[in-house]
Amino acid sequence: MNEKAEELNRVEKKDLFGSGHRACGGCGQALAARLVHDAAGENTIACVATGCLEVFSSPYPDPCWRIPFLHSLFENPAAVASGVEAAYKALKKGPVNIIAQAGDGSTADIGFQCISGMFERGHNVLYVCYDNEAYMNTGVQRSSFTPYGAWTSTTPMGNPTRKKNLPLIAADHGIPYVATATVDDFRDLQRKVKTALSIEGPKYIHILVPCPLGWGHPGELTVKICRLAKDTGLFPIFEIIDGKVTNVKKIPVKVPVEEYLKPQGRFRFLFKKGVPTEKVAEIQEIANQNIERFNL
Amino acid sequence: MLKQIEGSQAVADVVALCRPNVISAYPITPQTHIVEDLSVIVGQGKLDAEFVNVESEFSAASVVLGASAAGARAYTATSSQGLLLMAEVIYCIAGMRLPIVLTCANRAISAPLSIWNDQQDSMAVRDAGWIQLFAEDNQEAADLHIQAYKIAEQTFLPVMVCMDGFILTHAFEPVDIPEQKEVDDFLPPFKPRHIVDPRWPRGIGLYADPRFYMETRYILHRAMEKSEKTIKEVSADFAKTFGRDSGGFIKTYKLEDADVAIVSMGSVVGTIKDLIDQLEEEGKKVGLLQICSYRPFPRQEIYNVLKDKMNIVVLEKCISLGRGGILASDIRWSFPRAEKKDRNISSFIAGLGGRNITVDDLRHMVERIEKEPVELEFLGLKKELIADKDL
Numbered sequence: 001m002n003e004k005a006e007e008l009n010r011v012e013k014k015d016l017f018g019s020g021h022r023a024c025g026g027c028g029q030a031l032a033a034r035l036v037h038d039a040a041g042e043n044t045i046a047c048v049a050t051g052c053l054e055v056f057s058s059p060y061p062d063p064c065w066r067i068p069f070l071h072s073l074f075e076n077p078a079a080v081a082s083g084v085e086a087a088y089k090a091l092k093k094g095p096v097n098i099i100a101q102a103g104d105g106s107t108a109d110i111g112f113q114c115i116s117g118m119f120e121r122g123h124n125v126l127y128v129c130y131d132n133e134a135y136m137n138t139g140v141q142r143s144s145f146t147p148y149g150a151w152t153s154t155t156p157m158g159n160p161t162r163k164k165n166l167p168l169i170a171a172d173h174g175i176p177y178v179a180t181a182t183v184d185d186f187r188d189l190q191r192k193v194k195t196a197l198s199i200e201g202p203k204y205i206h207i208l209v210p211c212p213l214g215w216g217h218p219g220e221l222t223v224k225i226c227r228l229a230k231d232t233g234l235f236p237i238f239e240i241i242d243g244k245v246t247n248v249k250k251i252p253v254k255v256p257v258e259e260y261l262k263p264q265g266r267f268r269f270l271f272k273k274g275v276p277t278e279k280v281a282e283i284q285e286i287a288n289q290n291i292e293r294f295n296l
Numbered sequence: 297m298l299k300q301i302e303g304s305q306a307v308a309d310v311v312a313l314c315r316p317n318v319i320s321a322y323p324i325t326p327q328t329h330i331v332e333d334l335s336v337i338v339g340q341g342k343l344d345a346e347f348v349n350v351e352s353e354f355s356a357a358s359v360v361l362g363a364s365a366a367g368a369r370a371y372t373a374t375s376s377q378g379l380l381l382m383a384e385v386i387y388c389i390a391g392m393r394l395p396i397v398l399t400c401a402n403r404a405i406s407a408p409l410s411i412w413n414d415q416q417d418s419m420a421v422r423d424a425g426w427i428q429l430f431a432e433d434n435q436e437a438a439d440l441h442i443q444a445y446k447i448a449e450q451t452f453l454p455v456m457v458c459m460d461g462f463i464l465t466h467a468f469e470p471v472d473i474p475e476q477k478e479v480d481d482f483l484p485p486f487k488p489r490h491i492v493d494p495r496w497p498r499g500i501g502l503y504a505d506p507r508f509y510m511e512t513r514y515i516l517h518r519a520m521e522k523s524e525k526t527i528k529e530v531s532a533d534f535a536k537t538f539g540r541d542s543g544g545f546i547k548t549y550k551l552e553d554a555d556v557a558i559v560s561m562g563s564v565v566g567t568i569k570d571l572i573d574q575l576e577e578e579g580k581k582v583g584l585l586q587i588c589s590y591r592p593f594p595r596q597e598i599y600n601v602l603k604d605k606m607n608i609v610v611l612e613k614c615i616s617l618g619r620g621g622i623l624a625s626d627i628r629w630s631f632p633r634a635e636k637k638d639r640n641i642s643s644f645i646a647g648l649g650g651r652n653i654t655v656d657d658l659r660h661m662v663e664r665i666e667k668e669p670v671e672l673e674f675l676g677l678k679k680e681l682i683a684d685k686d687l
Binding site: 042043044045047054055058059060061063065066067068069070071072073075076079080081082083084085086087088089090091093096113114116117120121 | 317318320344345346348349350351352354355358359360361362363364365366367368370384385388392492493494496497498499500501502503504505508
């Protein structure tokens with residue numbers, strides 16, 4: 001293995017997103033934030049949206065960040081990061097890694113316009129979406145990343161729509177790098193962050209981050225649930241480099257969606273006395289379509 | 297150098313002389329000419345700055361927020377709906393103590409849609425913690441921008457320079473545009489206080505629970521009050537350097553021995569001065585109090601010049617619906633309670649949505665209040681357009 005590949009594949013632990021945060025036990029987002037910033041390194045500015053990550057990491061006077069942290073609003077980290085990048089260019093400072101980051105509600109819904117603008121203008125910023133598939137910070141309300149069938153506090157009968165596919169929408173902006181990742185595979189996630197940061201221009205990484213509170217599973221299952229999300233085909237892992245889908249992570253042994261759904265309280269009502277309802281079959285169909293589409 | 301130019305061009309020219317590092321804006325009438333002109337200045341390489349063409353005013357404000365937090369001198373301009381769309385960020389910029397300068401080309405607010413001038417837009421964010429300076433004419437609008445950066449960067453408060461849309465932004469007048477060296481000598485380079493920089497990792501924009509939040513608001517309020525001193529000093533310094541009075545806290549015109557005091561702000565004071573001159577010839581003593589700094593509000597100054605005036609009329613281009621004149625409320629508040637008994641403070645709303653305010657309208661206003669004080673009146677209201685069923 002050459003030196004560059006070795007560096008890309010090395011798992012980094014620098015504690016730049018340090019201990020002392022106040023996330024729930026088993027929080028996928030806290031784990032992802034640590035992995036992302038440890039991969040990015042000290043020369044990084046984090047532009048963070050209002051949301052769980054911001055709330056559990058930056059209460060005055062005890063933030064847990066060891067890199068510069070900038071927060072102002074829920075929907076604007078992409079625009080704020082654009083401004084930071086413009087300032088660095090104008091002041092002839094840098095190079096510096098600028099990472100705009102937010103949850104799925106900020107990314108897919110209220111901040112969508114800012115993100116599209118940042119992609120289209122070509123800012124040299126990495127945007128990371130921590131996708132826990134609902135508005136967790138406000139109490140598990142539906143976002144447009146909430147999957148079909150899932151209970152949230154605003155979809156008590158199950159979410160009637162499918163997840164918005166932002167990785168593909170991001171790629172269609174013509175940005176040079178898009179990737180999906182989960183928090184069970186540290187090496188893969190950190191390699192993607194390092195790869196993204198080595199590329200000039202806007203980048204998008206979409207990370208699935210289970211939320212024990214909102215999804216209704218024990219905290220120790222966070223990593224296992226990520227694996228099941230991948231192995232069922234419900235969360236495909238791939239990169240899109242210069243518009244081409246590549247490095248698709250093949251599923252070694254395909255797992256029925258039931259195994260992913262059953263440990264999660266948000267899908268419990270899809271089973272009547274342990275027997276799957278029609279909706280489970282519909283979710284299996286979504287997984288099958290992903291498997292076919294991305295050749296998983 | 298004296299130039300016969302459009303108000304927007306004058307503002308763009310002086311903003312460029314202030315050497316902002318990052319400019320971000322979104323088009324909205326009547327602000328557009330300012331940022332168009334700036335984009336040309338940047339495009340021609342006359343100003344070394346990043347010009348970020350964003351997809352909304354909300355993003356424009358967020359971009360300058362990020363740029364300022366990264367240590368850049370930042371500029372944006374907007375108007376009306378654009379300012380309202382920015383509102384969330386406007387509060388953040390002040391709370392984060394980022395010394396951004398924004399030009400508000402004052403315009404009415406929907407609905408109904410109106411692209412024409414009044415001052416409802418900047419009034420809607422008057423409580424956000426921004427210094428708000430109102431320009432009388434294009435020379436002052438230009439001069440205020442140079443002062444605005446100096447005030448902002450000394451106080452770490454953002455400054456909104458308000459100039460009446462169309463009436464000023466689109467008017468051609470002779471404007472003295474200073475030389476680059478003069479501006480450089482007056483306005484030192486920006487020295488930020490806290491920035492996001494990996495060399496000195498720190499958090500900007502932490503959240504404050506109930507143990508801490510209120511103190512941040514108190515400090516911001518005190519900073520707004522204390523900025524009075526800076527605004528006056530910078531204005532005096534400007535007069536000394538550039539040889540003309542611009543800005544400051546308040547200005548007066550023939551007020552000292554006036555029987556009636558008219559209080560207003562923005563471009564309409566020019567028309568008011570014309571009326572005052574006409575009335576003087578007719579033997580009537582009317583004077584003007586012009587508010588230059590609306591926030592911080594010059595309460596003490598106002599009291600000092602109005603304390604002997606028993607007949608005061610406030611003319612403003614905005615309204616707090618369900619309450620009345622906004623500036624009028626502020627003026628009424630400027631007097632100690634015990635003194636209010638015999639003092640008449642009349643309130644007139646005028647010029648909403650670009651309705652012309654003529655000298656005759658103003659003459660009618662003065663004649664009205666000479667008869668009796670007016671609690672609230674819409675000047676130049678066309679009663680014939682209003683059906684009984686609408687009232």
